Amino acid sequence: MSTYRSNLVAEDAFLRTDLVVEGAGLVGKGLFARNPIPRGTVIGCLCPGTPVALPIDAEGQVDYGHWESAQTIDLVVEPQRLICLVKDCGPAGPRGADLINHSCTPNCEIEARLVVRACRDIAPGEELLVDYLASQITLHKEGIRCLCRPDCPTVI
Numbered sequence: 001m002s003t004y005r006s007n008l009v010a011e012d013a014f015l016r017t018d019l020v021v022e023g024a025g026l027v028g029k030g031l032f033a034r035n036p037i038p039r040g041t042v043i044g045c046l047c048p049g050t051p052v053a054l055p056i057d058a059e060g061q062v063d064y065g066h067w068e069s070a071q072t073i074d075l076v077v078e079p080q081r082l083i084c085l086v087k088d089c090g091p092a093g094p095r096g097a098d099l100i101n102h103s104c105t106p107n108c109e110i111e112a113r114l115v116v117r118a119c120r121d122i123a124p125g126e127e128l129l130v131d132y133l134a135s136q137i138t139l140h141k142e143g144i145r146c147l148c149r150p151d152c153p154t155v156i
Contacts, residue, residue: 015044015096020128026101027147029093030127037122044097045114046137049073049085056080062140071098073113074139082140102156103129103148110135132156 020031020043037043049072055063062082064070071094073085087098097116100108106129109119113136122128129148132138138156146154 016042019043022099023127025099025127026103026129028101029099030101031097031099033122033124033126033128035124037118039118039120041118043108043116043118043128045116046073046097046110047087047095048114049087051075052084052086054082054084056082056140062142073137075113077139100128100130102132102146104131104146104152104154105129105148106131106134110137113137 015031017034019033019035019037019041021034022029023032024030025032031043052067054065054067056077056079057063067086067088071087071089072082073087074082075085076083087094089095089098100116107118107120107122107126108116108128108130110116110130116128116130130137133141133154133156141155144156146152146156148154
């Protein structure tokens with residue numbers, strides 16, 4: 001019994017704090033490499049959230065209702081609804097791996113919509129970035145312009 005308990009992940013999201021540190025990121029807070037991170041290293045896991053079905057209107061816009069300021073991991077887009085995992089981060093905002101920002105030129109990837117892994121070697125001080133669209137954590141675009149470079153045409 002005690003062996004099982006010692007392997008449990010803490011209530012906060014699993015994150016390799018020996019490898020990363022919080023800082024001012026591309027947008028808001030972000031995560032940065034504390035030490036060199038070799039390609040293929042698992043860095044952490046996103047917080048899963050609560051399953052919710054959100055309505056999509058005739059113009060294709062999702063009605064987030066009281067979840068407007070929450071983070072989501074999209075699971076399925078149907079004609080009339082978006083089924084997603086919604087994370088209400090509260091006043092403290094996101095934590096752990098949920099702080100990883102979007103970029104069209106990422107250095108990390110997300111497997112199974114939860115596990116964050118370095119997709120190339122990452123140097124100390126470099127911000128950890130994921131392509132939200134390629135990782136499929138965002139299936140329904142919210143109309144947010146990508147800020148990875150001044151002329152980026154991507155809309156998330």
